[in-house]
Amino acid sequence: MEVITKSRLQIGWLRLRDAVRNTAGWSLEKLRSPARLKPFEFVDPATNETVYVYTDRLYSVLCVGQRRFYFDRITGAYDGTSLELPDLVSGRVELLD
Numbered sequence: 001m002e003v004i005t006k007s008r009l010q011i012g013w014l015r016l017r018d019a020v021r022n023t024a025g026w027s028l029e030k031l032r033s034p035a036r037l038k039p040f041e042f043v044d045p046a047t048n049e050t051v052y053v054y055t056d057r058l059y060s061v062l063c064v065g066q067r068r069f070y071f072d073r074i075t076g077a078y079d080g081t082s083l084e085l086p087d088l089v090s091g092r093v094e095l096l097d
Contacts, residue, residue: 032075034074037055039052039055040052059072059073060072068081
């Protein structure tokens with residue numbers, strides 16, 4: 001932990017807060033509680049690939065480029081992968097106006 005203050009009261013508070021968070025995290029891990037995820041998007045500047053995470057009613061979804069990896073929202077178990085629709089039908093279906 002990097003100390004950003006010299007006040008003994010604030011240092012004590014920061015240590016207590018860290019201890020409580022570590023204990024809560026340990027307890028949730030032992031109880032196998034599902035993680036709470038916020039939607040997140042990141043574009044890798046080196047490869048220009050997009051990575052994002054979101055949740056729906058049944059799944060937590062990790063998207064890397066065009067691939068999607070599905071995890072059960074409650075258990076966290078891996079459920080499968082998919083591609084976006086244009087990748088699945090390219091060259092097979094011609095859409096007309």
